[in-house]
Each structure stands twice: as structure tokens, then as C-alpha cells.
Amino acid sequence: MTQVTAAILRQDEKILICQRDNSGSCPLLWEFPGGKLEEGETLAECLVRECQEELGVTIQVGEVFAESRHTYGDKEMCFTFFEGRIVEGELERTVHQDIRWVRAEDLGRYTFCPADVEVAERLGKASKMVRIVLK
Numbered sequence: 784m785t786q787v788t789a790a791i792l793r794q795d796e797k798i799l800i801c802q803r804d805n806s807g808s809c810p811l812l813w814e815f816p817g818g819k820l821e822e823g824e825t826l827a828e829c830l831v832r833e834c835q836e837e838l839g840v841t842i843q844v845g846e847v848f849a850e851s852r853h854t855y856g857d858k859e860m861c862f863t864f865f866e867g868r869i870v871e872g873e874l875e876r877t878v879h880q881d882i883r884w885v886r887a888e889d890l891g892r893y894t895f896c897p898a899d900v901e902v903a904e905r906l907g908k909a910s911k912m913v914r915i916v917l918k
């Protein structure tokens with residue numbers, strides 16, 4: 784089974800989302816930065832490497848936010864979403880069509896890869912709950 788890691792990078796109450804390019808799987812859909820696990824690395828190492836490659840930044844990997852499984856075509860994929868934050872570097876767009884910082888409650892405006900839909904919904908709901916509690 785293919786293992787994929789993805790990062791929920793937060794900054795100033797926003798979350799970084801990335802639009803895949805129009806080739807490969809999930810063309811033009813939005814995702815959280817990350818990618819496929821390579822042999823010999825841990826999930827956290829994979830995520831640090833992918834963020835460096837795709838965004839030119841070093842991240843600190845935090846807690847697991849969610850895990851999910853999804854079958855794309857005939858490939859079963861296992862996703863681990865981690866909390867994270869950028870600790871070094873300036874964001875650059877190298878492989879994505881677009882990258883954006885978005886408020887959690889606005890994630891619903893974007894069409895995510897199927898494996899991310901529930902995670903994006905959960906992030907949106909959590910931000911609304913925080914607002915209700917703070918009122």
C-alpha cells in the first residue's frame with residue numbers, strides 16, 4: 784500500500800493549501816503539501832523532505848491530525864495528516880499550480896483531492912467551534 788504524508792501548516796490563523804498541476808493524479812485539485820513515502824524514511828522525515836522539495840521551506844512536524852485510506856483507481860493509499868509549522872525558508876512554488884494561505888472556515892470554497900475532503904471539513908468545523916466558545 785502506498786503511504787502518503789500531508790502537512791497542515793498554520794500561520795496567522797491560516798492554513799497553507801496547494802493546487803496540483805494539471806498532469807498526474809487529481810489534476811488541479813487542492814491538497815495539503817506532502818507526498819509519497821520513500822524507502823527507509825519515517826513519515827515525519829518524508830513530510831520534511833517533501834515540504835523542502837515542493838515549497839523550499841523547513842517544517843517542524845507536530846501531532847497527527849488525521850489518518851485516512853482512499854483508493855485511487857486500483858491503488859490503495861494510506862494518508863497521514865500532520866500538524867506542522869514552517870521554521871525556516873521563504874515559500875516558493877516549484878511544482879504546484881498555485882499555493883494559498885486560507886482561513887479554515889474558507890476551505891469549503893476549494894475542491895480538494897477526495898482523500899482530503901473530510902479533513903478540510905473537520906478543519907472548517909473546528910474553527911467555527913472555537914469562535915462559538917470564544918464569544
Ligand SMILES: Nc1nc2c([nH]c(=O)n2[C@H]2C[C@H](O)[C@@H](COP(=O)(O)OP(=O)(O)OP(=O)(O)O)O2)c(=O)[nH]1
Binds near residue numbers: 807808815819
Ligand atoms: N501531497 C498530497 N497528496 C495527496 C493529498 N491528497 C491526496 O489525495 N493526495 C494524492 C495525490 C497523489 O496521488 C498522491 C501523492 O503523490 P505525490 O504528490 O507524492 O506525487 P505525484 O504527483 O507524483 O503523484 P501521482 O500523480 O504519481 O499519483 O496522494 C494531499 O493532501 N497531499
